[in-house]
Each structure stands twice: as structure tokens, then as C-alpha cells.
Amino acid sequence: NRGESIDVVIMAAPALDQLIEEGKVRAGSRVELVRSLIGMAVKAGAPKPDISTVDALKRTLLTAKSIAYSDSASGVYLATVLFPKLGIWDQIKSKS
Template identity: 55%
Template sequence: MISGGFSAALDKLAPEYSDSHGDTLKIVHGPSMGRSPQAIPNRLARGEKADVVIMVGYALDGLIKQGKIMPGTRTELADSRIGAVVRAGDAKPDIASVEALRQTLLNAKSVAWSDSASGRYVQDTLLNQLGVKQALSQRGQMVERVPVASQVASGKYQIGFQQVSELLPVKGVTFIGKIPESVQKVTRFAGAVPANAEHADEAKALLRYLASKEVQSQVRATGLDSVPAT
């Protein structure tokens, strides 16, 4: 089970892993948190089984505290930053500085963000920091379940914010860039083995592979950042 942020990396790496290790990977997608039935914690709570979960790190911590994760199996995989897109063909607004980002939001006809980690930060923290939350009360919207970029591509919203790795795979949009580092929210993605996993050894091997130095160039190509060395 995997949430959106690391999905593009896993999709890229899964065929090579299956060929070299002889394991078949069945990938099930769902948010790291939230009320939707597809959310990974809700799937596990219903008794759905998985050998590996890959999700936002602090959401994974919640599962660890609940005893739903095999002790000692948390594996750090990548860091994800927030970026923005506009519909393909539209002019790219300036978000390179904090003030430019603020003005872009104030000038936008409509703005969307996700219902996962990045969108919660945008809605609860970033808009307040920029002093634009009230101005966007009628023009801003949290998008549930579907990729924000797909809604921008359809013309429903003028600009969309989500983790870069979730924006880049969507066709019909132009990637503007990452929001400034001084107001950036870095989200850690990590994997672990559920307590009731039926193939725990194979699961641990997959996580070691996804965290290995050998695959970091492919991981970074999807818009993620490698975990800093400790």
C-alpha cells in the first residue's frame, strides 16, 4: 500500500525489482491519512492485509504507536517538497520569492491544494503565514482523493499546489517550481512492514532496495529528494 508522494518512484523501480528478485508487486494506492475509505490507516483498520506500507512519515508513526507495524522495520525513503502547476499553455506566475508567491495567490482566480500532508500545510499554515487566507476563502479549495494537477489540467482551478512528485506525472499542466525554502514544508516518506505481513522477509528486502544508494538517481528524477546522510 502506498500513498501518492512516493508512487512515481515505485512505479519506475518496480519492474526492475521484480525482474531481478523474482517477486511480484501488487501496488494498492491510498492517502496516508484522512477520512476516505482508501486511506492506508483505514484500510488496515478494516483488516486489509499488506506486506509493505509506504506513506508520510508522521502518519506511519501513528500506525507504529497503534502496534500495527512490525517493530524496527521503519525505513526512511525520501523527502518531498511542495510545488505548483498551472494549466499547460498558461503563463507561469512567479513564486520564486515569498512576496512573489503571495502576490500570485492574491491574483489567482482559483487555487487548489491536496487533502494530504502538503495540502494541510498549505491550508493551515502557509496561507496564514502569507496573510492571504481570508482573501482565498472563496477562491481556494482542498481537493480530495484525485491529483490536484488533474483538476488544474481540466481547467477547474488556475493554479494547484501539491508535492512535486505528485505534480510531475500529470499531463496537461506546466510545472512552475517549488515554493520558497523559507516557507517550504518538507515531508518525509518512509516504509515499513505491517505486523500481520505474510511475506515479511520479502517486504524488508524491497524496502532496503528502495532506500539504497543505487536507485537514488531514479528517485530524484521523480521530484523527490534523497534522505540526507546521517
């Protein structure tokens, strides 16, 4: 974003996609380097929720009192891609 010339960019996919959309990185040059997994945890002493299926994950998120996630690439993905794709973003955004 500082306008400097670059030779190679290594960053999270959503950020890289944005640079491609802005014409700052050549479309078609993107290569997936790693697969990043997202983990889930609950507070100490709480029962382990059922997240074994998409529907079970949705139920768990919808019934949760609060939801926390990072503001890094994984959190951005959750808020802008996964939760809306699950159709639950409007119901859970006030919990985060």
C-alpha cells in the first residue's frame, strides 16, 4: 500500500485477492503455498460442543453466548466468508 515496487508477495489469500482486484498483482500468478486450518476452543470446564457437521457447527455458534476470533487473516475469513456462507452472520455478529 506504500506504492513500492515488489517482486514477490506472500500473504493470506483474501489480502492477495484484494491486491489482484486492485491491479497491483498480476492476475493468474497466484500459487497456493499452504493450507491454513482454523481451530476452535471453549473455556475451561465447559462441555465440548458438537461441531462434527456443518449443521452442528451452525447450531453451536447460534447458541453460543459469545464468540471471539482474531482480527488476523483467519478472523477476517470467518467474518467475511465463512459466517455469511453459513447464513448465520446476521444472527451472530453481535456476539463477537
